[in-house]
Amino acid sequence: MKKVFHFGISSEPYRCDAAIVWCFDSRFELGFRKFLKRIGVSFPDAIKIAGGAKCLAAPEPESECEFVLEQIRKSMRLHGTTRVILMLHSDCGAYGGLAGGFGGDARAEAAHHEQDLRRAAATVAACFPGVEVQSYFVDFEGIWKVEPIAQQKPRPSGTSGVPRS
Numbered sequence: 001m002k003k004v005f006h007f008g009i010s011s012e013p014y015r016c017d018a019a020i021v022w023c024f025d026s027r028f029e030l031g032f033r034k035f036l037k038r039i040g041v042s043f044p045d046a047i048k049i050a051g052g053a054k055c056l057a058a059p060e061p062e063s064e065c066e067f068v069l070e071q072i073r074k075s076m077r078l079h080g081t082t083r084v085i086l087m088l089h090s091d092c093g094a095y096g097g098l099a100g101g102f103g104g105d106a107r108a109e110a111a112h113h114e115q116d117l118r119r120a121a122a123t124v125a126a127c128f129p130g131v132e133v134q135s136y137f138v139d140f141e142g143i144w145k146v147e148p149i150a151q152q153k154p155r156p157s158g159t160s161g162v163p164r165s
């Protein structure tokens with residue numbers, strides 16, 4: 001081999017701030033990376049795939065969902081990841097685009113993607129209990145946080161009503 005480029009990178013053990021499941025559409029890369037830094041994610045394990053979190057919401061080929069869950073699992077095991085960030089964006093080719101998939105209706109698209117992000121977050125939360133999951137929709141003007149549906153408070157132990165054997 002012949003060295004063709006030089007740089008210096010820390011060789012300390014690597015610990016990731018969050019695993020990011022996002023689409024490989026580069027238009028949203030710069031803005032989303034800036035946002036990630038703002039929320040404390042300087043070292044992301046980037047899982048970049050067509051459609052981003054789509055496969056976790058509606059696993060058309062279920063193998064894609066399994067693959068992505070396995071990537072998250074590896075990020076947790078290898079890099080100590082405790083936070084997963086899910087991303088969908090406007091005009092995504094995996095959804096047929098804004099025009100083709102939603103007739104150019106940006107509000108319908110946003111509403112649809114909000115639901116898909118909730119489904120995807122539920123998939124991740126069910127697979128990895130205790131992991132922090134955050135979901136974002138990115139359009140041409142900014143980034144929108146999808147608030148998780150309020151979870152039911154766990155009942156105090158011993159009052160579950162389930163008979164114990």
Ligand SMILES: [Zn+2]
Pocket residue numbers: 023024025050051052089091092093094
């Ligand atoms: Zn996309």
